[in-house]
Amino acid sequence: MNLDRPVAPDPYSLLPQVPAMAVSSADFIDGNALPDAQVFNDWGFTGGNTSPQLTWSDAPEGTKGFAVTCFDPDAPTPSGFWHWIVLGIPASVTSLDAGAGAEGDAALPDGAFHVRNDYGNKAYDGAAPPQGDHNHRYLYAVHALDTDDLGLDASVSPAVAAFTMGGHTLARGVLTGTYRW
Known part of the structure; x- marks a missing residue:
């Protein structure tokens, strides 16, 4: 891997600015390394492949629903790498338990569903940067x-989901975990 390649910008800084929301996790601290539980479990990785617990607050008036995503802007592709997309989260929900990203949507709130990620799964799939690459950022956004x-339904691509969300986003909170293999 080319460790000298530039670090990608924060993709949310390239979008129209919206107010910030508070997002936290019982599983990791913003800006710190992800624990093994949030790392992929295949391709030589031995992590737990479990979505982290997330809690959010400060949604603005007029919020009618939420979406949760996890994106790696540092993946060695021109389009980054989507690890998790959940749509249809009701406005009354302010947290997801660890493991809510399990395949089958049973651990999600009523009405919520996964969109296929860049692994091809309708679930959370954890951090898996190329071995020897620089530290990658995993942006968990609400x-x-x-x-x-x-x-939209679960058949849309991550790019279509993100594009569509962009026109409906009132506020956003981002929690960043890092990982290097």
């Missing part, structure tokens, strides 16, 4: 939306 229905 998006407060002005609608409870984006008009």
Whole structure:
């Protein structure tokens, strides 16, 4: 891997700015390394492949739903790498338990569903940077939306989900974990 390549910008800094929300996790501290529980479990990785617990607050008035995503802007691709996308989270929900990203949507709140990630799964799949590459950032974002229905289903690509969310985002909170193999 080319360790000299530039670090990608924060992709959310390139979008129209929205108010910030508070996001925290019982599983890791913002800016720190992800624990093994949030690391992939395949391709030589031996992590738990478990989505972290997330809690959020400060959603603005008019919030009708939420989306949760995990994105690696440092993946060696022109488009980064989507690890997790959950749509349809009701406005009354302010947290997800660890493991909510399990395949099958049973651990998600009623009405919420996974969109296929860049691994090809409708679930959370953990950190898995190329061996020897620089430290990667995993941006866990909670998006407060002005609608409870984006008009999407689980078959859309991560890019379509992110594009559609962008036009409905009232506020966003981002919690960053890092990982290097």
